[in-house]
Amino acid sequence: xxIAGIIMLLAxxxxxPDSSLADVREAGTLIVCVPPSLPPLLIPQPGSDRxxxxxxxxxxxxxxxxxxxxxxxxxxxWGDTIDPxxxxxxxxxxxxxxxxxxxxxxxxxxxxxVPYHTVRWAFAGDPGAGAVGLYVPFWGVDRGRAxxxxxxxxxxxxxxxxxxxAREALSNGEVRAVLSLEPxxxxxxxxxxxxxxxxxxxxxxxxVATWKGRTTLNRxxxxxxxxx
Amino acid sequence: xxxxxxxxxxxxxxxxxxxxVWLREVLRMLRDSGQIVGAFSRPVLWVMIFxxxxxxxxxxxxxxxxxxxxxxxxxxxxxxxxxxxLMYPAIQSAVSLIWDxxxxxxxEVFASPTPRSAVFFGKLLGGGTIAxxxxxxxxxxxxxxxxxxxxxxxxxxxxxxATVALAFTAIGLxxxxxxxxxxxxxxxxxxxxxxxxxxxxxxxxxxxxxSMEQALQSFPAWLVFLVHANPVxxxxxxxxxxMLGYRxxxxxxxxxxxxxxxxxxxxxxxxxxxx
Numbered sequence: 015x016x017i018a019g020i021i022m023l024l025a026x027x028x029x030x031p032d033s034s035l036a037d038v039r040e041a042g043t044l045i046v047c048v049p050p051s052l053p054p055l056l057i058p059q060p061g062s063d064r065x066x067x068x069x070x071x072x073x074x075x076x077x078x079x080x081x082x083x084x085x086x087x088x089x090x091x092w093g094d095t096i097d098p099x100x101x102x103x104x105x106x107x108x109x110x111x112x113x114x115x116x117x118x119x120x121x122x123x124x125x126x127x128v129p130y131h132t133v134r135w136a137f138a139g140d141p142g143a144g145a146v147g148l149y150v151p152f153w154g155v156d157r158g159r160a161x162x163x164x165x166x167x168x169x170x171x172x173x174x175x176x177x178x179x180a181r182e183a184l185s186n187g188e189v190r191a192v193l194s195l196e197p198x199x200x201x202x203x204x205x206x207x208x209x210x211x212x213x214x215x216x217x218x219x220x221x222v223a224t225w226k227g228r229t230t231l232n233r234x235x236x237x238x239x240x241x242x
Numbered sequence: 243x244x245x246x247x248x249x250x251x252x253x254x255x256x257x258x259x260x261x262x263v264w265l266r267e268v269l270r271m272l273r274d275s276g277q278i279v280g281a282f283s284r285p286v287l288w289v290m291i292f293x294x295x296x297x298x299x300x301x302x303x304x305x306x307x308x309x310x311x312x313x314x315x316x317x318x319x320x321x322x323x324x325x326x327x328l329m330y331p332a333i334q335s336a337v338s339l340i341w342d343x344x345x346x347x348x349x350e351v352f353a354s355p356t357p358r359s360a361v362f363f364g365k366l367l368g369g370g371t372i373a374x375x376x377x378x379x380x381x382x383x384x385x386x387x388x389x390x391x392x393x394x395x396x397x398x399x400x401x402x403x404a405t406v407a408l409a410f411t412a413i414g415l416x417x418x419x420x421x422x423x424x425x426x427x428x429x430x431x432x433x434x435x436x437x438x439x440x441x442x443x444x445x446x447x448x449x450x451x452x453s454m455e456q457a458l459q460s461f462p463a464w465l466v467f468l469v470h471a472n473p474v475x476x477x478x479x480x481x482x483x484x485m486l487g488y489r490x491x492x493x494x495x496x497x498x499x500x501x502x503x504x505x506x507x508x509x510x511x512x513x514x515x516x517x
Contacts (some may be wrong), residue, residue, distance in 0.1 A: 015278050016272070016278060017277060017283065019278060019279075019282035019379075020282075020379070020382070022282060022286070022380060023282060023285065023383065025287070025380045025381065026290055026383075026386070027382060027383050027385055027386035028386075029290065030296070031290075031294045031297065031386060031387075031388075031413050032294070032298075032315060052433075106446070117331055119312065122312040123312050126388075128313070203263060227297045227298055227314050227315075229314065229316075229388045233388065
């Protein structure tokens with residue numbers, strides 16, 4: 015009787031707790047909410063509704079694993095304010111949420127995260143003396159802590175809210191360096207060998223996410239995404 | 243015979259008697275089909291049906307719910323079901339005390355040189371073991387709730403689980419020591435288990451981001467008071483911390499309450515049992 019009970023529990027736990035994966039498979043498309051642009055993670059392709067970049071490649075491997083195509087759903091309000099409730103993101107708009115999401119209490123409260131890569135903070139350029147830029151387009155990162163750390167280190171701080179502006183400011187000498195997470199810092203450095211990781215701030219874990227309660231889809235994403 | 247030999251002999255006999263009573267309790271449970279059916283059906287009903295059924299109403303999408311919490315409903319309720327599956331067998335194991343008294347077994351045991359304390363600890367540990375086994379069964383459903391399982395979290399779960407198992411076995415022994423009818427014991431047990439479970443923030447959260455004043459605006463004061471005064475609340479909270487990395491209450495308060503929660507019923511049950 016005990017063995018039969020254990021077999022029953024093991025069988026019952028395999029029942030799908032929701033229909034989110036089945037719904038995606040039936041539609042044949044995985045709808046992905048993304049910010050308008052976040053190079054080099056998500057780079058919109060002019061003249062098409064496609065994205066390239068490291069997270070776009072990750073999304074393609076997820077859709078290949080599930081056996082569906084991808085449909086991008088850019089969210090114009092993403093990152094406009096500090097309160098994500100104001101960005102216009104809604105569970106009805108997409109199945110997957112992707113775009114510089116970092117594992118943190120705020121993001122874990124709203125989404126079911128699938129972490130895929132741990133990254134360091136890095137300077138693009140030599141901070142030396144002078145103005146240093148801070149570019150943090152990541153959802154969940156404590157910008158205040160990064161800003162405090164830069165000020166405590168004695169840097170003259172400038173905030174950037176656009177990757178192209180940050181890259182331009184670095185290339186024309188407006189700032190001596192820009193601090194960001196390493197992949198973005200490398201993009202801002204524009205191929206030059208001037209990126210220096212810093213240990214002054216703890217590393218962050220990038221993640222993609224499903225909405226809470228969409229467990230079967232979340233499991234399928236976990237299977238397709240490498241562990242950090 | 244030297245003093246040391248006499249002490250060792252006493253300890254050996256004490257351990258042997260405790261083991262015999264413990265084994266009797268465990269074997270009794272293994273032969274009780276009603277308990278086994280309950281042990282397996284409770285997790286299925288509460289986790290797979292109640293938990294999955296309410297998960298869509300607990301989604302934490304933006305602007306969809308009041309609470310911003312890092313879990314789904316099925317994840318939230320699973321640690322509570324572990325505790326529920328500990329409470330029932332722990333209390334029910336004490337029924338054996340009434341049976342033993344009814345059919346004369348207690349008279350024979352107490353007439354023998356076996357120390358009463360050995361019988362008591364055998365029953366306490368037997369009930370605790372049965373409860374722990376049934377509580378651990380619920381952990382088989384962790385993958386269904388998408389809760390990552392690690393050895394560290396499993397080991398960490400054992401402490402609050404053992405606390406509840408021993409505390410409720412002791413409460414059961416205390417009640418059974420003072421009662422003579424099975425029906426009366428059953429009514430008392432249910433009257434105790436269900437309120438203790440429902441008033442432990444088991445099926446609804448008190449929003450941890452709220453201050454006490456704000457919580458009192460969201461929930462009636464009597465409910466907030468009873469949830470805070472219930473020791474089971476803190477056992478479930480400790481389990482949630484171990485399994486989900488989430489807690490609603492202060493950990494020092496929780497551990498203090500749980501220590502008292504296991505000690506006081508054990509002392510009370512021991513005294514009632516010796517009488």
